[in-house]
Amino acid sequence: MSPRVLVLRAPGTNCDKETAFAFEQAGGTTRPAHVRELLDNPQLLNEHQVLAIPGGFSYGDDIASGRILGNQLRLRLAEALLEFRDAGKLVLGICNGFQVLMKTGLLDVDDAEGPQATLAWNNNGRYEARWVKLGVAPGECVFLSGLDEIELPVAHAEGKFVVRDQATLDALAASGRLVLRYTPVGEPALATAATMAPAVPYPANPNGACGDVAGICDTTGRVLGLMPHPERFLFAHQHPQWTRNGLTGDGAGMKLFENAVKYFA
Numbered sequence: 595m596s597p598r599v600l601v602l603r604a605p606g607t608n609c610d611k612e613t614a615f616a617f618e619q620a621g622g623t624t625r626p627a628h629v630r631e632l633l634d635n636p637q638l639l640n641e642h643q644v645l646a647i648p649g650g651f652s653y654g655d656d657i658a659s660g661r662i663l664g665n666q667l668r669l670r671l672a673e674a675l676l677e678f679r680d681a682g683k684l685v686l687g688i689c690n691g692f693q694v695l696m697k698t699g700l701l702d703v704d705d706a707e708g709p710q711a712t713l714a715w716n717n718n719g720r721y722e723a724r725w726v727k728l729g730v731a732p733g734e735c736v737f738l739s740g741l742d743e744i745e746l747p748v749a750h751a752e753g754k755f756v757v758r759d760q761a762t763l764d765a766l767a768a769s770g771r772l773v774l775r776y777t778p779v780g781e782p783a784l785a786t787a788a789t790m791a792p793a794v795p796y797p798a799n800p801n802g803a804c805g806d807v808a809g810i811c812d813t814t815g816r817v818l819g820l821m822p823h824p825e826r827f828l829f830a831h832q833h834p835q836w837t838r839n840g841l842t843g844d845g846a847g848m849k850l851f852e853n854a855v856k857y858f859a
């Protein structure tokens with residue numbers, strides 16, 4: 595079965611077309627939806643197996659990146675979204691989509707005292723657009739299955755993963771949820787423990803993220819949020835060194851979308 599993918603957009607979303615294209619290339623069937631449409635008709639979720647929240651600047655990044663769209667989803671659709679996840683379906687949040695997911699409750703980062711983790715401004719206070727190398731620890735994460743490292747571009751100003759304290763970071767690590775971590779080029783992936791002060795220096799860790807974390811999954815492994823953009827590496831020639839490195843065929847980012855499609859095969 596070719597899974598049906600609902601690609602959500604809000605005012606300011608700008609990676610929805612690319613994200614839909616990626617799922618289509620991988621064999622999925624996509625359907626774009628403006629957030630108003632989904633709020634008016636949450637039944638749309640029942641007709642889809644994957645929910646994708648693409649990158650961009652939803653609501654102009656006002657208040658905090660992803661806050662307004664995240665609140666719309668949390669306050670109006672929390673139950674429907676949890677039902678969606680618990681029905682064995684998949685949710686992917688890329689960049690702004692990750693910022694949104696962090697604020698919806700779908701990534702299981704909240705406790706009685708509030709959020710245990712969030713995404714804050716990059717350490718240098720600037721927008722960072724560069725390719726990064728990531729160590730992948732897929733564990734239960736459906737999207738990352740079969741990957742151990744991957745290069746992808748990042749493009750964000752508010753992508754620094756921060757956690758409440760070291761104990762929280764340890765707990766996330768122990769439960770296998772720190773699935774993507776920045777790694778210096780030429781060094782083995784995931785060689786260091788996740789610590790509050792990042793072990794990987796700038797620019798390999800482009801934002802100063804705690805534990806060098808670039809992406810996390812929820813407790814089920816079916817919800818993934820990541821700052822890097824897999825939909826921008828679907829073809830080898832999108833890599834800045836594709837000729838030098840002799841890359842051909844698909845880009846490594848394609849794997850995430852293929853994994854999602856295969857999951858329903």
Ligand SMILES: NC(=O)CC[C@H](N)C(=O)O
Pocket residue numbers: 648649650651652655659688689690691721749750751752753
């Ligand atoms: N590429 C994106 O999704 C942009 C991310 C974002 N809103 C930021 O600058 O932090």
